[in-house]
Amino acid sequence: MKMHVDAAYRSLNKYGEELCGDKVMISRTENSTIAVLADGLGSGVKANILSTLTSSIISTMLDEGATVEEAVETIVNTLPVCNVRKLAYSTFSILQISDNGDAYLVEFDNPPCIFIRNGEVQELEPEFRQIAGKNISECRFTVRPGDVLALVSDGIIYAGVGQALNFGWNWDNVSSWLAKATLKEKSAPRLAASLSQAVSELYLDHPGDDSTDLVIRITPKSVVNMLSGPPVNKEDDPKIVHDYITSPGKHIVCGGTSANIVARVLNRKIETSLNYTDPSLPPVGKITGIDLVTEGVLTLSRTVQLLKDYVGHETDPFYFHKLDEQNGAAMIAKMLLENCTHLRLFVGKAINPAHQNPGLPADLSIKMKLLDELCGLLEKMGKTVERLYY
């Protein structure tokens, strides 16, 4: 079974610093996901350079198939030496998760990886060895859907030291807090954001060190079926609806005419509310057995906008609020982002005469383009997209 890896991170800069000394790189190769968290010595520019170099070198080398030994040796030999401390140093954690569920963890001086299964912290049994004079810990294990892994920089472990807490938050507390949080929040970005929020509160909003958390969640496969647009030939109506409704998973209908077709073929009623939660978007409707029914092109263009804004701000609470809004576009975006590993798109290619009216804004004529853009965004996020045309 292919594992789907949902990864997100959030960094807090040391108070007063513009740059973060921690760096996360997540790369997806053909059959695995590699996440690297590096924490550079000190803070500010120097730490930022050290950690960026470290994470980029490791990530690129492993991507290209180099071994961990080679990567570590390269880092030890290439990092610039700090003038003050006469050291070239950046701690790092590497986590590689193969699509078949094998996980490979390599750590150097970072707090140990937090591994949570079913809301409980699991022990990992690392082995230690020396590479290029450094003590490296290594661990191989397997993951299952639902597991959560977190790599954190020491700023998280020492959160609140000398401020809210005498000795900081410490690893045990962080991991048990996160274990509890996994029972409430399911998506990696939300977990990363809420951990970061907690840390920020412990520091009383003045972080004493760069604090980064990287949360990885192994997501169970979940399919979302989306139907949009009437088929070119009216005779194909029953076919598209049949294919769509018999496909397992969640169901979204996107488009007024499409909703009418689905309702007609299934002989069910559409209920449309007149409740405008967002004045610029038509309200959503309801068909029994369909998870979400929305208007088409206006809603879709907003959804695409939401997804575009979201990319790069995965862990910014502002965007969670956007996603939690009760309008059709936000509901689609949320479902696609947080409850979807596979999207099956059932697209009818009929041209809507109403959209050819020159008096209407140009964005109405570009539904196909919107759907292509949507697919592109989701593929970039590591989701599988399947398109079926009618």
Next chain:
Amino acid sequence: MYYKMDITICIGSSCHLKGSQDIIRILERLVSYHHLEDKVTLKGSFCMGECTSNGVCVDVDGKHFKITPSEADSFFTFEVLKRLEEQEKK
């Protein structure tokens, strides 16, 4: 028999852009102004297939009207109220 009227306003993309939300607001206000909440039900519907014409498609007892927000007031007086009166006489 007690007469009840359904007014269905199209909220499809095309009508939405032509102002279905305004029409819904105006009609809601008129309904409550005339105390007709028991007799008139306002409903929404996705595309009703009248997109190419000017104005928002509004369905009253199976008959389609195309109205713009500025016509909503007179539509209510001359179609909705009149129809209700006629029905009451029967």
